[in-house]
Amino acid sequence: MNGIFLPFRYPLREDLLDSILMMALNTPISNIEQVKPRDFEAEKKEQEDKENQLKIEMSQMNRDQLRKKEKEIKLKKKIEADLEPERVMKAEMDVVKRKVLS
Numbered sequence: 001m002n003g004i005f006l007p008f009r010y011p012l013r014e015d016l017l018d019s020i021l022m023m024a025l026n027t028p029i030s031n032i033e034q035v036k037p038r039d040f041e042a043e044k045k046e047q048e049d050k051e052n053q054l055k056i057e058m059s060q061m062n063r064d065q066l067r068k069k070e071k072e073i074k075l076k077k078k079i080e081a082d083l084e085p086e087r088v089m090k091a092e093m094d095v096v097k098r099k100v101l102s
Contacts, residue, residue, distance in 0.1 A: 026099075
């Protein structure tokens with residue numbers, strides 16, 4: 001036998017198959033959202049909509065409000081960057097806990 005045909009319900013990206021398959025097989029599932037395919041186009045469009053809304057809001061602000069908003073955005077980005085290692089560590093700890101408990 002040279003190949004097999006599997007009728008998948010969702011589109012299959014063959015380029016990601018090798019890189020994700022072993023990780024998926026070795027990781028216990030605790031949340032069904034981890035298994036469902038993500039809609040990258042919708043996520044990208046949502047992000048662009050947020051950016052456009054922010055630009056519209058900022059174009060309607062006066063100079064002082066604009067400086068205050070830019071300062072808030074800069075602070076929010078800095079806080080997110082500071083919390084990123086902690087978020088990654090917590091995600092890895094959750095994976096290890098699921099592996100131990102299964």
